[in-house]
Amino acid sequence: TEFVTNRTLDYNGYMPRKYSPLLLLQSAYEEVRSVGSCTATLVILRYDYLRSINLGDSGLMILRFADGKWEVLYRTKEQQHQFNFPYQLGPQSEDKPQHGHMHGLKVEPGDALLIASDGVWDNVYDAELIGMISEAFPHGAAPLDAEAVAGAVTTVAAKVVAQ
Template identity: 35%
Template sequence: MLSGSCYLPHPDKEETGGEDAHFICTDEQAIGVTDGVGGWADVGVNAGLFAQELISNLVRAIQKEPKGSFNLTRVLREAHANTKVKGSSTACIVALTDKGLHAINLGDSGFIVVRDGCTIFESPSQQHDFNFPYQLESGNGADLPSSGEVFTIPVASGDVVISGTDGLFDNLYNSEITGVVEHAIRAGLEPQVTAQKIAALARQRALSKSSRTPFSTAAEKAGFCYYGGKLDDITVVVSYISGSVSE
Protein backbone atom coordinates (compact mmCIF):
# COMPACT_ATOMS: atom_id res chain seq x y z
CA MET A 1 0.00 0.00 0.00
CA LEU A 2 1.73 3.14 -1.25
CA SER A 3 0.21 6.28 0.27
CA GLY A 4 0.48 10.04 -0.13
CA SER A 5 -1.43 12.91 1.42
CA CYS A 6 -2.48 16.52 1.12
CA TYR A 7 -3.78 18.82 3.85
CA LEU A 8 -5.37 22.21 3.20
CA PRO A 9 -6.35 24.00 6.43
CA HIS A 10 -9.38 26.28 6.45
CA PRO A 11 -8.13 29.66 5.15
CA ASP A 12 -9.04 31.31 8.46
CA LYS A 13 -7.14 28.68 10.47
CA GLU A 14 -3.86 28.50 8.56
CA GLU A 15 -1.89 30.29 11.28
CA THR A 16 -2.90 27.72 13.90
CA GLY A 17 -2.55 24.77 11.51
CA GLY A 18 -6.25 23.96 11.26
CA GLU A 19 -8.08 21.20 13.14
CA ASP A 20 -7.36 18.09 11.03
CA ALA A 21 -4.49 15.65 11.52
CA HIS A 22 -3.39 12.45 9.81
CA PHE A 23 -0.68 9.79 9.73
CA ILE A 24 0.84 7.37 7.23
CA CYS A 25 2.66 4.36 8.75
CA THR A 26 4.54 2.83 5.84
CA ASP A 27 5.97 -0.18 7.71
CA GLU A 28 2.62 -1.03 9.32
CA GLN A 29 0.69 -0.40 6.08
CA ALA A 30 -1.77 1.84 7.91
CA ILE A 31 -3.15 5.35 7.59
CA GLY A 32 -5.45 7.47 9.72
CA VAL A 33 -7.26 10.80 9.74
CA THR A 34 -8.79 12.82 12.55
CA ASP A 35 -10.88 15.99 12.47
CA GLY A 36 -11.12 18.18 15.55
CA VAL A 37 -14.66 19.47 16.09
CA GLY A 38 -14.65 23.20 15.42
CA GLY A 39 -17.44 24.02 17.88
CA TRP A 40 -14.87 23.97 20.70
CA ALA A 41 -13.59 27.32 19.45
CA ASP A 42 -16.71 28.88 21.00
CA VAL A 43 -15.28 28.11 24.44
CA GLY A 44 -11.68 29.02 23.55
CA VAL A 45 -10.45 25.49 22.86
CA ASN A 46 -8.44 24.52 19.76
CA ALA A 47 -9.79 21.07 18.94
CA GLY A 48 -6.94 20.63 16.47
CA LEU A 49 -4.70 19.88 19.45
CA PHE A 50 -6.98 17.00 20.43
CA ALA A 51 -6.91 15.67 16.86
CA GLN A 52 -3.10 15.89 16.78
CA GLU A 53 -2.63 14.16 20.13
CA LEU A 54 -5.09 11.45 19.13
CA ILE A 55 -3.10 10.86 15.91
CA SER A 56 0.17 10.54 17.86
CA ASN A 57 -1.44 8.03 20.20
CA LEU A 58 -2.94 6.08 17.28
CA VAL A 59 0.51 5.68 15.74
CA ARG A 60 1.94 4.43 19.05
CA ALA A 61 -0.94 1.96 19.50
CA ILE A 62 -0.63 0.64 15.93
CA GLN A 63 3.11 0.08 16.32
CA LYS A 64 2.35 -2.17 19.33
CA GLU A 65 -0.02 -4.39 17.35
CA PRO A 66 1.13 -7.76 15.93
CA LYS A 67 2.46 -7.10 12.42
CA GLY A 68 -0.21 -7.71 9.78
CA SER A 69 -2.91 -8.39 12.36
CA PHE A 70 -4.64 -5.26 13.60
CA ASN A 71 -7.37 -4.99 16.19
CA LEU A 72 -8.39 -1.46 15.26
CA THR A 73 -11.05 -1.18 17.96
CA ARG A 74 -8.33 -1.86 20.53
CA VAL A 75 -6.05 0.65 18.79
CA LEU A 76 -8.71 3.35 18.88
CA ARG A 77 -9.64 2.56 22.49
CA GLU A 78 -6.03 2.78 23.68
CA ALA A 79 -5.31 5.98 21.75
CA HIS A 80 -8.48 7.61 23.07
CA ALA A 81 -7.67 6.65 26.66
CA ASN A 82 -4.24 8.29 26.34
CA THR A 83 -5.51 11.53 24.79
CA LYS A 84 -5.84 14.04 27.61
CA VAL A 85 -6.08 17.50 26.02
CA LYS A 86 -9.47 19.17 25.85
CA GLY A 87 -11.50 18.80 22.67
CA SER A 88 -13.12 16.14 20.49
CA SER A 89 -12.55 14.59 17.10
CA THR A 90 -13.75 12.13 14.51
CA ALA A 91 -11.40 9.28 13.58
CA CYS A 92 -10.83 6.92 10.68
CA ILE A 93 -8.11 4.25 10.48
CA VAL A 94 -7.42 2.01 7.48
CA ALA A 95 -4.86 -0.84 7.47
CA LEU A 96 -3.86 -3.37 4.84
CA THR A 97 -3.29 -6.97 5.95
CA ASP A 98 -2.92 -10.25 4.06
CA LYS A 99 -6.67 -10.75 4.66
CA GLY A 100 -7.67 -7.49 3.02
CA LEU A 101 -8.41 -3.98 4.14
CA HIS A 102 -9.30 -3.51 7.81
CA ALA A 103 -10.82 -0.22 8.90
CA ILE A 104 -12.66 1.53 11.69
CA ASN A 105 -14.54 4.79 11.31
CA LEU A 106 -16.16 6.98 13.93
CA GLY A 107 -17.88 10.14 12.75
CA ASP A 108 -18.04 11.84 9.36
CA SER A 109 -14.48 11.31 8.21
CA GLY A 110 -14.21 8.16 6.12
CA PHE A 111 -12.89 6.38 3.05
CA ILE A 112 -13.86 4.94 -0.31
CA VAL A 113 -12.35 2.12 -2.37
CA VAL A 114 -12.11 2.65 -6.14
CA ARG A 115 -11.67 -0.17 -8.67
CA ASP A 116 -11.65 0.23 -12.45
CA GLY A 117 -13.28 3.65 -12.28
CA CYS A 118 -16.06 2.63 -9.88
CA THR A 119 -16.56 3.13 -6.15
CA ILE A 120 -16.86 -0.41 -4.78
CA PHE A 121 -17.05 0.60 -1.11
CA GLU A 122 -17.96 3.73 0.84
CA SER A 123 -17.81 3.97 4.62
CA PRO A 124 -21.11 5.35 5.94
CA SER A 125 -21.06 8.65 7.80
CA GLN A 126 -21.97 8.44 11.49
CA GLN A 127 -24.00 11.45 12.61
CA HIS A 128 -26.35 12.04 15.52
CA ASP A 129 -28.04 14.75 13.48
CA PHE A 130 -27.26 16.94 10.48
CA ASN A 131 -23.71 18.31 10.80
CA PHE A 132 -23.36 16.70 14.26
CA PRO A 133 -20.97 13.76 13.85
CA TYR A 134 -20.05 11.03 16.28
CA GLN A 135 -16.88 12.12 18.04
CA LEU A 136 -14.34 11.07 20.64
CA GLU A 137 -13.78 13.46 23.53
CA SER A 138 -11.24 13.50 26.35
CA GLY A 139 -12.80 11.39 29.09
CA ASN A 140 -16.13 9.74 28.40
CA GLY A 141 -18.17 12.84 27.60
CA ALA A 142 -19.08 11.93 24.02
CA ASP A 143 -19.10 8.76 21.92
CA LEU A 144 -16.87 5.82 22.77
CA PRO A 145 -14.41 3.97 20.51
CA SER A 146 -16.77 0.98 20.62
CA SER A 147 -19.26 3.08 18.62
CA GLY A 148 -16.91 3.07 15.63
CA GLU A 149 -17.95 0.91 12.68
CA VAL A 150 -15.48 -1.83 11.78
CA PHE A 151 -15.00 -3.06 8.21
CA THR A 152 -13.09 -5.84 6.47
CA ILE A 153 -12.98 -5.37 2.71
CA PRO A 154 -11.37 -7.68 0.12
CA VAL A 155 -9.10 -5.65 -2.14
CA ALA A 156 -7.15 -6.36 -5.32
CA SER A 157 -3.94 -5.05 -6.79
CA GLY A 158 -4.79 -1.84 -8.63
CA ASP A 159 -7.46 -0.71 -6.17
CA VAL A 160 -7.18 2.82 -4.80
CA VAL A 161 -8.27 3.86 -1.29
CA ILE A 162 -9.15 7.50 -0.70
CA SER A 163 -9.45 8.49 2.95
CA GLY A 164 -10.33 11.93 4.21
CA THR A 165 -12.13 14.25 6.56
CA ASP A 166 -15.53 15.80 5.91
CA GLY A 167 -13.81 18.69 4.17
CA LEU A 168 -13.36 16.22 1.32
CA PHE A 169 -16.60 14.25 1.44
CA ASP A 170 -18.86 17.28 2.10
CA ASN A 171 -17.60 18.93 -1.07
CA LEU A 172 -17.03 16.18 -3.64
CA TYR A 173 -19.30 13.38 -4.77
CA ASN A 174 -17.68 9.96 -5.14
CA SER A 175 -17.96 10.21 -8.92
CA GLU A 176 -15.89 13.41 -8.87
CA ILE A 177 -13.20 11.84 -6.68
CA THR A 178 -13.14 8.74 -8.88
CA GLY A 179 -12.76 10.91 -11.99
CA VAL A 180 -9.62 12.52 -10.57
CA VAL A 181 -8.25 9.11 -9.56
CA GLU A 182 -8.80 7.61 -13.00
CA HIS A 183 -7.08 10.54 -14.71
CA ALA A 184 -4.18 10.31 -12.25
CA ILE A 185 -3.73 6.57 -12.77
CA ARG A 186 -3.70 6.98 -16.55
CA ALA A 187 -1.12 9.77 -16.19
CA GLY A 188 1.05 7.63 -13.89
CA LEU A 189 0.87 10.11 -11.00
CA GLU A 190 2.13 9.26 -7.52
CA PRO A 191 -0.38 9.03 -4.64
CA GLN A 192 0.69 12.38 -3.17
CA VAL A 193 0.06 14.20 -6.46
CA THR A 194 -3.30 12.48 -6.77
CA ALA A 195 -4.16 13.58 -3.21
CA GLN A 196 -3.16 17.16 -4.07
CA LYS A 197 -5.41 17.18 -7.14
CA ILE A 198 -8.38 15.81 -5.18
CA ALA A 199 -7.85 18.33 -2.37
CA ALA A 200 -7.59 21.22 -4.84
CA LEU A 201 -10.90 20.25 -6.45
CA ALA A 202 -12.52 19.90 -3.01
CA ARG A 203 -11.31 23.41 -2.06
CA GLN A 204 -12.68 24.76 -5.34
CA ARG A 205 -16.10 23.27 -4.57
CA ALA A 206 -15.91 24.47 -0.95
CA LEU A 207 -15.53 28.05 -2.16
CA SER A 208 -18.49 27.79 -4.56
CA LYS A 209 -21.72 29.51 -3.58
CA SER A 210 -23.80 27.73 -6.21
CA SER A 211 -22.40 24.24 -6.93
CA ARG A 212 -24.44 21.26 -5.83
CA THR A 213 -22.41 19.36 -3.25
CA PRO A 214 -22.93 16.46 -0.85
CA PHE A 215 -23.23 19.02 1.97
CA SER A 216 -25.89 21.09 0.19
CA THR A 217 -27.78 17.88 -0.64
CA ALA A 218 -27.67 16.77 3.01
CA ALA A 219 -28.72 20.25 4.19
CA GLU A 220 -31.68 20.16 1.84
CA LYS A 221 -32.74 16.75 3.17
CA ALA A 222 -32.51 18.15 6.71
CA GLY A 223 -34.83 21.01 5.78
CA PHE A 224 -32.29 23.81 5.28
CA CYS A 225 -31.97 26.10 2.30
CA TYR A 226 -28.26 25.90 1.47
CA TYR A 227 -26.29 26.29 -1.73
CA GLY A 228 -22.68 25.57 -2.59
CA GLY A 229 -19.85 23.93 -0.71
CA LYS A 230 -18.71 23.97 2.90
CA LEU A 231 -15.43 25.74 3.62
CA ASP A 232 -13.46 23.54 6.00
CA ASP A 233 -10.10 21.88 6.65
CA ILE A 234 -9.49 19.32 3.90
CA THR A 235 -7.42 16.18 4.44
CA VAL A 236 -6.96 13.64 1.64
CA VAL A 237 -4.90 10.45 1.87
CA VAL A 238 -4.59 8.37 -1.31
CA SER A 239 -3.36 4.76 -1.11
CA TYR A 240 -2.50 2.59 -4.11
CA ILE A 241 -2.90 -1.14 -3.50
CA SER A 242 -0.31 -3.31 -5.23
CA GLY A 243 1.31 -6.72 -4.96
CA SER A 244 -0.26 -9.89 -3.57
CA VAL A 245 -3.42 -9.13 -1.59
CA SER A 246 -6.63 -10.92 -0.68
CA GLU A 247 -9.14 -11.17 -3.53
Protein backbone atom coordinates in the same frame (compact mmCIF):
# COMPACT_ATOMS: atom_id res chain seq x y z
CA THR B 1 -3.52 14.84 16.13
CA GLU B 2 -2.98 13.42 19.59
CA PHE B 3 -4.92 10.26 18.58
CA VAL B 4 -2.72 9.68 15.56
CA THR B 5 0.51 10.45 17.37
CA ASN B 6 -0.29 8.09 20.23
CA ARG B 7 -0.63 5.03 18.00
CA THR B 8 1.49 5.79 14.97
CA LEU B 9 4.65 6.08 17.02
CA ASP B 10 3.94 2.78 18.76
CA TYR B 11 3.03 0.70 15.70
CA ASN B 12 5.01 2.22 12.86
CA GLY B 13 6.49 -1.00 11.58
CA TYR B 14 5.54 -4.45 12.79
CA MET B 15 1.84 -4.84 13.56
CA PRO B 16 0.97 -7.94 15.59
CA ARG B 17 -1.87 -9.96 14.07
CA LYS B 18 -4.06 -9.58 17.16
CA TYR B 19 -4.47 -5.83 16.76
CA SER B 20 -7.76 -4.64 15.35
CA PRO B 21 -8.72 -1.13 14.29
CA LEU B 22 -11.07 -0.94 17.28
CA LEU B 23 -8.35 -2.01 19.71
CA LEU B 24 -5.92 0.58 18.35
CA LEU B 25 -8.53 3.34 18.37
CA GLN B 26 -9.57 2.44 21.92
CA SER B 27 -5.95 2.45 23.07
CA ALA B 28 -5.27 5.88 21.56
CA TYR B 29 -8.57 7.24 22.90
CA GLU B 30 -7.68 6.21 26.46
CA GLU B 31 -4.45 8.21 26.32
CA VAL B 32 -5.89 11.52 25.08
CA ARG B 33 -5.85 14.28 27.66
CA SER B 34 -6.41 17.29 25.40
CA VAL B 35 -9.71 19.15 25.38
CA GLY B 36 -11.61 18.83 22.13
CA SER B 37 -12.92 16.09 19.91
CA CYS B 38 -12.45 14.56 16.49
CA THR B 39 -13.85 12.05 14.06
CA ALA B 40 -11.72 9.00 13.24
CA THR B 41 -10.96 6.68 10.36
CA LEU B 42 -8.39 3.98 10.95
CA VAL B 43 -7.31 1.16 8.63
CA ILE B 44 -5.02 -1.83 8.94
CA LEU B 45 -3.82 -3.53 5.77
CA ARG B 46 -2.35 -6.96 6.36
CA TYR B 47 -1.43 -8.81 3.18
CA ASP B 48 -4.60 -8.70 1.06
CA TYR B 49 -7.12 -7.92 3.79
CA LEU B 50 -8.07 -4.42 4.88
CA ARG B 51 -9.84 -3.84 8.21
CA SER B 52 -11.23 -0.45 9.13
CA ILE B 53 -13.16 1.47 11.73
CA ASN B 54 -14.89 4.75 11.04
CA LEU B 55 -16.52 7.06 13.55
CA GLY B 56 -18.18 10.28 12.45
CA ASP B 57 -18.16 11.99 9.08
CA SER B 58 -14.60 11.28 8.03
CA GLY B 59 -14.35 8.15 5.95
CA LEU B 60 -12.83 6.03 3.28
CA MET B 61 -13.55 4.85 -0.23
CA ILE B 62 -11.94 1.89 -1.96
CA LEU B 63 -11.90 1.88 -5.75
CA ARG B 64 -11.09 -1.00 -8.10
CA PHE B 65 -10.34 -0.85 -11.82
CA ALA B 66 -12.56 -3.38 -13.60
CA ASP B 67 -13.94 -3.65 -17.13
CA GLY B 68 -12.06 -0.54 -18.23
CA LYS B 69 -13.25 1.79 -15.49
CA TRP B 70 -12.85 2.63 -11.81
CA GLU B 71 -15.70 1.45 -9.58
CA VAL B 72 -16.48 1.93 -5.90
CA LEU B 73 -15.80 -1.31 -4.06
CA TYR B 74 -16.63 0.10 -0.64
CA ARG B 75 -17.53 3.47 0.89
CA THR B 76 -18.09 4.24 4.56
CA LYS B 77 -21.33 5.83 5.69
CA GLU B 78 -21.39 8.97 7.81
CA GLN B 79 -22.39 8.65 11.43
CA GLN B 80 -24.26 11.69 12.70
CA HIS B 81 -26.49 12.37 15.66
CA GLN B 82 -28.22 14.95 13.48
CA PHE B 83 -27.29 17.17 10.55
CA ASN B 84 -23.77 18.59 10.94
CA PHE B 85 -23.36 16.90 14.34
CA PRO B 86 -21.15 13.87 13.66
CA TYR B 87 -20.09 11.26 16.14
CA GLN B 88 -16.81 12.43 17.70
CA LEU B 89 -14.27 11.13 20.17
CA GLY B 90 -12.99 13.24 23.01
CA PRO B 91 -12.85 13.46 26.79
CA GLN B 92 -16.18 15.31 26.97
CA SER B 93 -17.98 13.32 24.26
CA GLU B 94 -20.51 10.58 24.91
CA ASP B 95 -19.36 8.82 21.74
CA LYS B 96 -16.87 6.00 22.26
CA PRO B 97 -14.62 4.00 19.91
CA GLN B 98 -17.01 1.04 20.01
CA HIS B 99 -19.67 3.26 18.39
CA GLY B 100 -17.59 3.26 15.21
CA HIS B 101 -18.53 1.11 12.24
CA MET B 102 -16.06 -1.71 11.59
CA HIS B 103 -15.61 -3.31 8.19
CA GLY B 104 -13.24 -5.75 6.56
CA LEU B 105 -12.70 -6.79 2.97
CA LYS B 106 -10.23 -8.44 0.67
CA VAL B 107 -8.32 -6.01 -1.52
CA GLU B 108 -6.20 -6.53 -4.61
CA PRO B 109 -3.01 -4.95 -5.92
CA GLY B 110 -4.01 -1.80 -7.76
CA ASP B 111 -7.03 -0.96 -5.62
CA ALA B 112 -7.11 2.71 -4.64
CA LEU B 113 -7.84 3.74 -1.05
CA LEU B 114 -9.02 7.30 -0.37
CA ILE B 115 -9.22 8.41 3.27
CA ALA B 116 -10.52 11.91 3.93
CA SER B 117 -12.30 14.15 6.37
CA ASP B 118 -15.68 15.77 5.85
CA GLY B 119 -13.83 18.67 4.24
CA VAL B 120 -13.57 16.46 1.17
CA TRP B 121 -16.69 14.27 1.49
CA ASP B 122 -18.98 17.29 2.06
CA ASN B 123 -17.55 19.28 -0.84
CA VAL B 124 -16.55 16.82 -3.55
CA TYR B 125 -19.04 14.36 -5.02
CA ASP B 126 -17.98 10.73 -5.20
CA ALA B 127 -18.32 10.90 -8.99
CA GLU B 128 -15.79 13.77 -9.05
CA LEU B 129 -13.33 11.75 -6.96
CA ILE B 130 -13.74 8.77 -9.27
CA GLY B 131 -13.19 11.13 -12.21
CA MET B 132 -9.92 12.37 -10.70
CA ILE B 133 -8.67 8.83 -10.22
CA SER B 134 -9.82 7.92 -13.75
CA GLU B 135 -8.01 10.90 -15.21
CA ALA B 136 -4.81 10.18 -13.29
CA PHE B 137 -4.94 6.43 -14.01
CA PRO B 138 -7.05 5.85 -17.14
CA HIS B 139 -5.79 2.30 -17.64
CA GLY B 140 -5.94 1.19 -14.05
CA ALA B 141 -3.32 1.08 -11.39
CA ALA B 142 0.15 2.33 -12.03
CA PRO B 143 2.69 3.22 -9.39
CA LEU B 144 0.35 5.50 -7.49
CA ASP B 145 1.49 9.05 -6.97
CA ALA B 146 -0.46 9.60 -3.77
CA GLU B 147 0.75 13.18 -3.35
CA ALA B 148 -0.50 14.16 -6.81
CA VAL B 149 -3.93 12.62 -6.21
CA ALA B 150 -4.17 14.17 -2.73
CA GLY B 151 -3.21 17.54 -4.18
CA ALA B 152 -5.89 17.30 -6.87
CA VAL B 153 -8.58 16.33 -4.36
CA THR B 154 -7.57 19.13 -1.99
CA THR B 155 -7.63 21.68 -4.82
CA VAL B 156 -11.16 20.70 -5.85
CA ALA B 157 -12.42 20.73 -2.25
CA ALA B 158 -10.87 24.17 -1.66
CA LYS B 159 -12.53 25.57 -4.80
CA VAL B 160 -15.93 24.29 -3.70
CA VAL B 161 -15.54 25.77 -0.21
CA ALA B 162 -14.47 29.14 -1.66
CA GLN B 163 -17.64 29.42 -3.78
